[in-house]
Amino acid sequence: MYESLLLVSTKYSLITGFAVIGFTMWFSYWLSARLTRGRVHGSAIAILLGLTMAYASGLFTGGSKGVVDIPLLSGIGLLGGTMLRDFAIVATGFGVNIEEIKRAGTAGVTALFLGILSSFAVGAAIAMAFGYTDAVSITTIGAGAVTYIVGPVTGAAIGASSEVMALSIAAGLVKSILVMVVTPFVAPLIGLNNPRTAVIFGGLMGTSSGVAAGLAATDPKLVPYGCLTAAFYTALGCLLGPSMLFILMRTMLPA
Amino acid sequence: MIIYGVALLATCTLIGISIGQILGSLIGVPANVGGVGIAMILLILAGSYLHKRGLIDVKTEQGIEFWSAIYIPVVVAMAAKQNVFGALSGGPMAILAGVSAVAAAFALVPVIDRMGRSPMDSPASQTKRVGG
Numbered sequence: 001m002y003e004s005l006l007l008v009s010t011k012y013s014l015i016t017g018f019a020v021i022g023f024t025m026w027f028s029y030w031l032s033a034r035l036t037r038g039r040v041h042g043s044a045i046a047i048l049l050g051l052t053m054a055y056a057s058g059l060f061t062g063g064s065k066g067v068v069d070i071p072l073l074s075g076i077g078l079l080g081g082t083m084l085r086d087f088a089i090v091a092t093g094f095g096v097n098i099e100e101i102k103r104a105g106t107a108g109v110t111a112l113f114l115g116i117l118s119s120f121a122v123g124a125a126i127a128m129a130f131g132y133t134d135a136v137s138i139t140t141i142g143a144g145a146v147t148y149i150v151g152p153v154t155g156a157a158i159g160a161s162s163e164v165m166a167l168s169i170a171a172g173l174v175k176s177i178l179v180m181v182v183t184p185f186v187a188p189l190i191g192l193n194n195p196r197t198a199v200i201f202g203g204l205m206g207t208s209s210g211v212a213a214g215l216a217a218t219d220p221k222l223v224p225y226g227c228l229t230a231a232f233y234t235a236l237g238c239l240l241g242p243s244m245l246f247i248l249m250r251t252m253l254p255a
Numbered sequence: 256m257i258i259y260g261v262a263l264l265a266t267c268t269l270i271g272i273s274i275g276q277i278l279g280s281l282i283g284v285p286a287n288v289g290g291v292g293i294a295m296i297l298l299i300l301a302g303s304y305l306h307k308r309g310l311i312d313v314k315t316e317q318g319i320e321f322w323s324a325i326y327i328p329v330v331v332a333m334a335a336k337q338n339v340f341g342a343l344s345g346g347p348m349a350i351l352a353g354v355s356a357v358a359a360a361f362a363l364v365p366v367i368d369r370m371g372r373s374p375m376d377s378p379a380s381q382t383k384r385v386g387g
Contacts (some may be wrong), residue, residue: 021335023330043327049333058340066336073335080332086291088329091269091322093295094302101296111367118363119356126355130348135335144349153285167349173342174353182357190364200293200367204360208291209337213330220327224295229276231292240283 013075044217111203144168154241183214202226206233260318
């Protein structure tokens, strides 16, 4: 029986994904209405549920792809993969007001640079506090705090050890997951309720998945504005990490 | 027809992502340079052009709106495939680095918001605001 079910769920993987995620959404909105009287947004609960399921399956299967490591749920990988994610994000742009983007343009660029610099500085400072003294390791961990792609790209370019690269990936993952979870709660405190601050937020955080999910749980109307700036963040980080930031660290520290 | 909307969205996405990929290889970074952002701007421009010409009807718009509405479920699926276990077992340093980076970025949102406002947007900004 399990074999038959497995056959269906692999052959119709995307359809299984739709059904499972649809049920998760329904359950989350039900919880939101029942337990929090709508105060915690249903999509925030759904994202949290998704992350919890990913943790549990990582714990039991030992894999690194969340629930996708459970054979019956492999379709979630396709539904939540880069292809459909980017397709859906671009679609949210259809309702965007181009004037809002023009007005927030300069602030968005400022946010991109300050976002990368501040994440890097904080990450590097913590690496030093934990006893790292060489420029290569400190730069790699700092770059990991930028995003989990910038970390290993920088590390590979400047020759970091695989242990340090793994740490930098973990730092970036923590960042992206935390942005997904806490954005809806922090949003009212930092004025994240209009296109302008959403553009700034996307540039400062930069993690595409974190920004996409964090804004979705805050106010879906803000998603395209944040994702627009976040789209440039990882590339800018990959550009600055192994060059300017590494040189900066090397001049400040003994090799 | 609904497929016209889906096809327009698909074309804009492919062109945007391709431009991002080409830009990345031109400046020598192994990442897509703003592909999603470029695709989004293409869709906005194409959409408003076709709208003005009256070439886009309700059915065509529905083809785009469906994908825009399916966005949150896609994000939930994306959350479910994250390596959460790996992130949390990275040890205290990785967790602290991630948490501090997020805290710093959150704190900077209101700072940049205030910094870049032109005097036109808020007349009060000419007298320098203290605190806040």
